[in-house]
Amino acid sequence: MPELSMIVCCKQTLDPEAPPASFKIDPATKRMTLPTDIKPVIGQYDEFALEAALRLKASVGGKITVLSLGNKLVRDVIKKALAVGGDELVLLEDAAFEDSDSWTTAYALSLAVKKLESYDVIFCGRQSSDWDSGQVGAGLAELLGLPLVTLARKVEAIEGGLRIEQVIPDGFQVVEVQTPAVVTVTSELGNLRYAVLKGIMAAAKKQPIIWTPADLGIEPSEVGAAGRRLSLSRLYQPVKEARCEIVAGETPAEAGANLAARLREAKVI
């Protein structure tokens, strides 16, 4: 089996596991914020995508290029992709890339992919961990004219292509696709492996390659906020009243029985 040249798209996001109450909107910038002590992360679904690439690399060998888009990306966050086994980090990093929507993100990434020339597979997470849009994988496939397999839970190399287990409602299906192809990965694939010390040391020494809109041959007006096709009119948090009625009892078991009685009383059951 020939070695595979792989690209994994990773987005730096706010930590989705942060306590819900800690998410606060900055009304001036219409952006979500978290307290500064909660570090950003690589989106959880992008981590599964990276794990899919690492498993393929372990089985047939090859090279993993990690691609990320944003501005002022936190080096030790994004370099985790190198520490776990990614070979090369390419950052589309510029103020012009800020506040991208799915369109501008996929468009800029597609140009970066073309600039990278040789690739067999592009892996993306099924959706980002902040906007949950799930569009970049599909967008790349359309813009680059490549086949798309979504919701992969297992990816294996076969002669000339990939065999993929794809999650469908109430089950999965096995599909085969020729490379180059775009594959989006879902959580069932499994968690990203931990970085070992050797990997962390090697990642610290590697410098990311940085590309601006000019490097991609496009105007700043075509990317980021300026190129958006969806205008953000309002970002807000619905007010939730804590109205839960706690049913008590002398013992947990009694509380359980009282809960049943309360549900009957309230005509819930």
Next chain:
Amino acid sequence: MEDYSGVIVYGEIAGQKLASTTCELLECGRRLAEDLGHSLACVLPGELPPNVVEDVAARGAKTVYTADMAGASVFDAEAHLAVAMAAVKEARPAIILVGHTALGRQLGPRMAFRLGTAVTTDCIDLKVDPDSRRIVMTKPVYGGNALVDLVATTTPQIATVRPKAMTAGEPTSDNRATTVPLMVKVPTPQVVLRDRVIEEVVGVKLEDAPAVVSGGRGIAGPTPFTTVLKDLAEVLHGAVGASRPACDNGWAPEAMHIGLTGKIVAPELYVAVAISGASQHMAGCSGSKTIVAINKDAEANIFREATYGVVGRFEEVLPAFTAKLRELLAD
């Protein structure tokens, strides 16, 4: 842009009738079309069970586009994409509504990029802005910790709509629709199907169950899913669900996963057992009529979402709760 008019719904069939999501889309589309003074159309791809065209008409569609899919599978997104593109070419709609379903999650974005326009995925509300006459699309972001209102600057405006976020209307009998067959060349699939495995669910189907009992990270093993949680679900004539950590740990199959990336349920009664109540989980069950929480952590977010709750270890609370319910429901 001026010559784009009308609202079109991409329909799906489930179990020999219109999918419930499609009924919800048609009601939403009918309302938007009314507000804009446009007409409503619906695409019905593939082989159709009897009376579906009539049902779509009774739900307000004036035009129904049908297409021969040449036996392509319901999961074949490329074939559906070909049908959708043919329908858009024919109808030139201002607004396209797609369910945020297994199919729609792929179809919506691919259509948008192919048409050079934008899609907003997983919308929970759509309304017409009276000034711009564009649609304001509301979707949850940050795993449900916030909502965003988006307006597309390009046409057609496409939205995928979260199942059960909107109510289906009642069919009225007096509307008739014109049927337009689309000529579609279904492409040779680039993604070749080799095998399909459906994990049979015994008992009540999760999405249709009147009651759902779900277990989370705090369940800490597979056994309770087939014992105490199942017992409670049976007493309530309901089904057992699970949060993502429970599925990722292999305690429950993925088919039971409720949440942002799993199934969306909206039963009469939702019992969340040892579930912290992360926004990503609530996205799959917040439409439930009554949410009951059992959790040993009094500070858990689930108590912000639930109507009734008990603070305690599920191992102690649940058997007594189930026993008392069985007694009450036997009366």
